[in-house]
Structure formats: C-alpha cells, structure tokens
Amino acid sequence: AQSVSQHNHHVILSEAASLELGCNYSYGGTVNLFWYVQYPGQHLQLLLKYFSGDPLVKGIKGFEAEFIKSKFSFNLRKPSVQWSDTAEYFCAVNRSNTGKLIFGQGTTLQVKP
C-alpha cells in the first residue's frame, strides 16, 4: 500500500540539541514532499516543501529537510532546537494533481528547557 512513514513517534530533547526526524514514502515517480507543524493548540502550518531543484530545502524557524530520492526519504533537521519547537510534526506526500496529501503518523517533539 502507498504510505508515508515517520519512524519516530515521540522524541524528547534538551534545548540546543540537534534534531532529525525521519520520513519515508513508498511511492514511485514524481512526488511533492511537505513537512507541517502543529504547535500546541494551534492549526497545522507549513514548515517547508520540496517539489524540484535543490534537494536540500530550507524552511521557517531554522528547519531544513533533505530529499534523497534513492532512499525515498525526506528527513527534517534542525541544528539546535528551542523549547518553542515543542509540537507535532507531520510529513506529507502529494503525487498527483488532485491535492491529495498523504500524511505520516506524526512525531511528537518535546523540548525540555
């Protein structure tokens, strides 16, 4: 079945630690890749997206993600997390022009001050 997998369900880090959240997808062909974030009590918002060009994508708040086609991966990274990064992180894939986003299961990130 076509799917998006996020390997880490719950990550706990101390402030200033580096972050990497894994995302793998099982679709072949052209894909558009997204990371969304949901801060406590807020709606989902886009962190970054990839659809072509440089596979290293920079997003808001110091986040970046790298698309590795051979590994079907789109991992999210941040060199130094802050307490305010505590949130749910969702990877999503769109491979058609229907707007259909397929989401991963989400990763809860808890950053301790």
Add this chain to the structure above:
Amino acid sequence: DTAVSQTPKYLVTQMGNDKSIKCEQNLGHDTMYWYKQDSKKFLKIMFSYNNKELIINETVPNRFSPKSPDKAHLNLHINSLELGDSAVYFCASSPGLAGVAEQFFGPGTRLTVL
C-alpha cells in the same frame, strides 16, 4: 483576519444525532478539503472540492456529506453519529489542485460522540 475558520471549535453530541461543521476561507482559494485526525493524531483526507465540484471522495461512510455552496465555503454534515466519529476534523484550502500547492489549515473542530 483568520484565513481558514471553522465552527464550532468543540462539538459534543449523542450517538444517532445529526450535526454540521462549517468552514470558510478568505484566501480566494479554489480548492477546499476536509481531513479527519483520529485519537492517534493520524490525519487522513476525506473530501476535496475544486470550484464547488467534488474531486476527492475517500472511502468515507455516506453518513458524511460535504456541501460547498460557493468557493469560499465547505461544510460537513454528519448523519447518525457513531462513537467512532469522535475525532478532530480539519478544513483546509489551497490555491488549486497542483501538487505543489500549500494547503492552509483551519483550527480544527473536536467532535466527541457520547
């Protein structure tokens, strides 16, 4: 100046009731969506409309009926509510169907069926 708004924010109701959730976007987008987020926070698309036309209809029970009176509104009506319908429902919109288009999400409606 909320971009995508939903009402109500919370909805608590009894099994068997019929309820509606409303969604409005002021972004001028052509496409709107409904997603369901279950208790494990898994998000799954239910429906999408483009210019008031149904584009995506996932395997959702026919107790769920979306209605788009105009491009700025997409409402979700649920008949004969069941316990398993308890979830957070998110509305979203995007400036078209293109795969690269960012989707803008509403704040969600937490539905609890007792």
